[in-house]
Amino acid sequence: MLQVENVSKSFAGPAGEVRALQAVSLSVAAGEFVAVRGASGSGKSTLLLACGGLLQGDAGRVVVDGQDVYAMSANRRASFRAGRIGFVFQRFHLVPYLSVRDNVLVASLGVDGTGSRQRAERLLERLGMTDRAEHFPAQLSTGERQRVALARAMLNGPKLLLADEPTGNLDPENGRIVLRCLAEFAEDGGAVLLVTHDAAAAELADRTVLLEKGRLVTDTRPEATTANG
Amino acid sequence: MMTNTSGPSMRLWHLIFQEIRYRKLNFALGVMGVVVAVGCSMGLLVLLRQHDWRTEELIAVKEKTTREAMLKMQDEMRRVSLRMGFNMMIVLRGQSLEEIYANETPTKTMPEEYGDRLAAAKVATINHVLPALQQKCMWEEYGRAVLLNGVKGEVYIQSKEQTPLLETVAAGTMVVGSELSRSLGLKAGQRVKLMGREFAITGVQPGRGSKDDVAVWINLGEAQQILGKAGLINAILALECECSDNRLVAIRKEVGRILPDTEVIEFSLLANARAEMRNKAAAVANAAVDQERKNRLELRRQREMLAKLLIPLVLAGSGLWIAMLMLGNVKQRSAEIGVLRAVGLRGQQILVVFLGKALIMGFVGAMGGYVVGIATARFLQEGGSQMGMRWLMRPGMLGVSLAGAMVLAAAASWVPAMLAANQDPAVMLRED
Structure with missing residues (x-):
């Protein structure tokens, strides 16, 4: 589902060039739940944005569902992202002036929205947010906000979910709900790439990759461990 | 929900x-x-x-x-013009100017109804028309030469509503010029005899510095009888209209169309003064x-x-x-x-x-x-x-x-x- 091939990315920093990613290669199959771990500044978020078609690397390519994401035009890539990729962020990034339902539906603006409302209602029900559908983000708890963000990410039936520290601001109970939801998404055939510091969260993953200074140093599978370069 | x-x-x-x-x-x-x-x-x-x-x-x-001020001013001018007298005279064609100046009046006569015809034609270039029979003669009762004016009053131009410049002189009445009044001691209300006929003086004209000062005005019919010229006049006195720029040409053309055997003589000093006054007022x-x-x-x-x-x-x-x-x-x-x-x-x-x-x-x-x-x-x-x-x-x-x-x-x-x-x-x- 996701192939990351030798992707490198550097940024200009105050103390010179920062090499956020260095020839990182990674693949996530459909139905696979992969956790990415690493210290702060190791390049985890950069990798996630690169995988989501939001940040083009200096080198390498990213293939999602068989299509080279950065070979597309910007508009085509936006539509592709809207239909195939879902994002979940640590700070939720809900739109403050939209209700819970509208926050979920906002994802339909990038696609043909046929049936979006029904799907939104089903997702809210599944995440236990139906009775909060008319509330605004400021009226929700952090756990509820993350569940709304999760519903938004899954509205258009993506094939790949990219989650950046989704449990970082949550209490254990809400964290478990979110992780279980991600695991179920993978069990239903979707691919999940989870960036996390949380060792417990990583335990739910099929694989865990470790990033250090922009390099993928370990890719731990249940049966084997490989080093990447 | x-x-x-x-x-x-x-x-x-x-x-x-x-x-x-x-x-x-x-x-x-x-x-x-x-x-x-x-x-x-x-x-x-x-x-x-x-x-x-x-x-x-x-x-x-x-x-x-x-515009209102102008109308008022024009009225004033009209009154001033009255004091100045008429500024045009219509006489029979062929009337010699030399004779007019020698006799101080026209010598050729024309039918009295010319004045009525001119007025009835609604002449646009003339405001006032006064048919008159004028002749210099001796006022034997006083031993003075006077200018006798027989007038029947102004014949209005029918399309206009203006007060007459000269009131009608009724039969048996007389208006005298200022110099005559002064030198002969004539006053309004006094009864006098002219050529054997008795007249009551009804008015004295203000001094104009012209031959009018030695003139008398009586009713036209009585003048015609005294002078033996029944149904005749020798001048139509007129006052030009203020609306025409090239006024004399226009007046002559219009009068000539109605009374083809007459001609118009302009007293240019009066006419020019009047035009100048009018132009000045308009300019202001x-x-x-x-x-x-x-x-x-x-x-x-x-x-x-x-x-x-x-x-x-x-x-x-x-x-x-x-x-x-x-x-x-x-x-x-x-x-x-x-x-x-x-x-x-x-x-x-x-x-x-x-x-x-x-x-x-x-x-x-x-x-x-x-x-x-x-x-x-x-x-x-x-x-x-x-x-x-x-x-x-x-x-x-x-x-x-x-x-x-x-x-x-x-x-x-x-x-x-x-x-x-x-x-x-x-x-x-x-x-x-």
Whole structure:
């Protein structure tokens, strides 16, 4: 589902060039739940944005569902992202002036929205947010906000979910709900790439990759461990 | 809770309206900028319009009062002319001037009905017609040569309503010239004899410094009998009209058409003095109107200059204000923009979100500015005129305000909207 091939990315920093990613290669199959771990500044978020078609690397390519994401035009890539990729962020990034339902539906603006409302209602029900559908983000708890963000990410039936520290601001109970939801998404055939510091969260993953200074140093599978370069 | 789950998915307009509701102050400040721009522009335009209308009113009033003053002055002139006497004489064609000067009166006679014919023809170039039989003769009772004038009173030009220059002299009455009155001691009310006939003096003419001072006026019929010239006259005295520029040519042409066997003699000094007086009066009147017009034009020029300076300044200021507000709005919403891009919105859609808001801002601001404009027009109305308000309240003006304000708001928001549309979502999300 996701192939990351030798992707490198550097940024200009105050103390010179920062090499956020260095020839990182990674693949996530459909139905696979992969956790990415690493210290702060190791390049985890950069990798996630690169995988989501939001940040083009200096080198390498990213293939999602068989299509080279950065070979597309910007508009085509936006539509592709809207239909195939879902994002979940640590700070939720809900739109403050939209209700819970509208926050979920906002994802339909990038696609043909046929049936979006029904799907939104089903997702809210599944995440236990139906009775909060008319509330605004400021009226929700952090756990509820993350569940709304999760519903938004899954509205258009993506094939790949990219989650950046989704449990970082949550209490254990809400964290478990979110992780279980991600695991179920993978069990239903979707691919999940989870960036996390949380060792417990990583335990739910099929694989865990470790990033250090922009390099993928370990890719731990249940049966084997490989080093990447 | 019952919700409609089968409706269409979300639309960008919903996003725009919800954001406006959420950030009311930002929107209200933007609307205020548009209101100021539209209100000021409308107010200044109304001021100029109002000025033009007021000028027209003032000039019309000035022209009316001048016209009235002119009429009054003409009446005065007419009276002065009366004192000066008639300025034209119509005599039989072939009448020698030499004979007139030698005898002090025309020597050839013509039918009395010529005067009636001239009056009945509604002559446009002559105001007053006085058929007369004049002859120099000896007033034997006093041993004095006098100029005898037989007049039957003025024959009015029928189309005109003017008081006669000379009142009718009734049968048995006489009017005497000033010199005769003085030298012979004649007074009004006195009874005298002329050629054996008795007359009552009814008036003494004021001194004119002309042969009129040694003349007597009696009824035409009595004069014809005394002189043995029944049904005849030898002159039609007339006063030219003031309306003709090339007056003598026109008078001769007109009189010649009605009385082909006559000719017109002008007493040019009198006529010229009269024309000069008339021209002078007209020039003074026109100068007064011109001065008023000039003053108003100068004021118009000053107000126009003010408008030319203020309108662009206000529009630029408002545009800048809206641009700054929009820029702040873009900055405030950078995380939101990043997420919207992350969930698949294209740059053009982000552009629509911001320009849509600007258009709504322009629309609402134009409505507000329109109301302010009308209030300004009400405030600025001069002399109770509501023309400014009526001018503003045309549907076209509302349309122009709406279109102008929406263009202003959209143009001012263009750069911030482009910045939002081109914002790199990765920058915001990486900073997160």
